[in-house]
Amino acid sequence: MKSKSYFLYYIVRSLVWIFYPKIRVCGKENIPDEPVIFVGNHTQMNGPIMAQLYFPGRRYIWCAAEMMEWKEVHTYAFTDFWSFKPKWTHWFYRLLSYLITPLSVIIFNNADTIPVYRDGRLRDTFRMSADALAEGASLVIFPEKNAHYNHILYDFQEGFVDAARLYHRKTGREPFFVPVYLAPSLKKIVFGKPVRFDSSAPSKAERARISSCMKEEITRMAESLPRHRVVPYRNIPKKDYPWSRPE
Numbered sequence: 001m002k003s004k005s006y007f008l009y010y011i012v013r014s015l016v017w018i019f020y021p022k023i024r025v026c027g028k029e030n031i032p033d034e035p036v037i038f039v040g041n042h043t044q045m046n047g048p049i050m051a052q053l054y055f056p057g058r059r060y061i062w063c064a065a066e067m068m069e070w071k072e073v074h075t076y077a078f079t080d081f082w083s084f085k086p087k088w089t090h091w092f093y094r095l096l097s098y099l100i101t102p103l104s105v106i107i108f109n110n111a112d113t114i115p116v117y118r119d120g121r122l123r124d125t126f127r128m129s130a131d132a133l134a135e136g137a138s139l140v141i142f143p144e145k146n147a148h149y150n151h152i153l154y155d156f157q158e159g160f161v162d163a164a165r166l167y168h169r170k171t172g173r174e175p176f177f178v179p180v181y182l183a184p185s186l187k188k189i190v191f192g193k194p195v196r197f198d199s200s201a202p203s204k205a206e207r208a209r210i211s212s213c214m215k216e217e218i219t220r221m222a223e224s225l226p227r228h229r230v231v232p233y234r235n236i237p238k239k240d241y242p243w244s245r246p247e
Helices: 004-019 046-054 073-082 087-099 101-110 122-134 158-171 203-224
Strands: 024-026 036-040 059-064 113-116 138-141 144-148 154-156 176-183 188-191
Touching (some): 004 101, 036 046, 036 158, 122 158, 138 158
Parallel strands (some): 024 188, 036 138, 036 176, 059 138
Antiparallel strands (some): 176 188
8 A cells, every 4th residue: 555655756756747848868779678777967856857757667766865864854955955055045055955855755765766875774775776686677876976077077986886796796697887968958868878897897997997988978978969058966056057068
């Protein structure tokens, strides 16, 4: 029997589907016919929304565990989303971070998510991820962190690659990583060429290789599209959003 929170989530999801801009999906032919690990640019709130509404097949989205826990949402939301806003507005965003807590807990605990922990429970994140892949579902990961990389992306936290290693230990299979570029300003999602995980490579080297391949392909896809404003990882003023390429 579905819980009351699930029905609230279903209502919110339905409203988002109605009012969120309709998105064109390109490059589906690049997705292997097996469980994969999608790696994309976060684009603030757009990444999770697009992944939930438009990514093909069964998939689970990595979600910061703090956004799923009542006592953690307000601190994490303010720090990660709004701490870069002008200081005189901080009082408003601190209040907002408390107001969104019930909605955040309802949405992220009922959507197709896997919590990403920042403590010893991180092993649970990887265990759930490997189990999901083994059951035939894909993963969606937005691994950007608050460190500049280029005009399209912030740098990646490379540890996400270890999900593939645990999956290989569990099943003997080497999954593909599929780069994804999300372009909200163009109302478009583009799936790029997949890269196979190499279980024989040392962990550190393979993390670096996969991360580099994903960043390079996402950047290439972004620059190949018509010139547009890139929605960055950090929640900065829209007037400061970078262009995908110079005029």
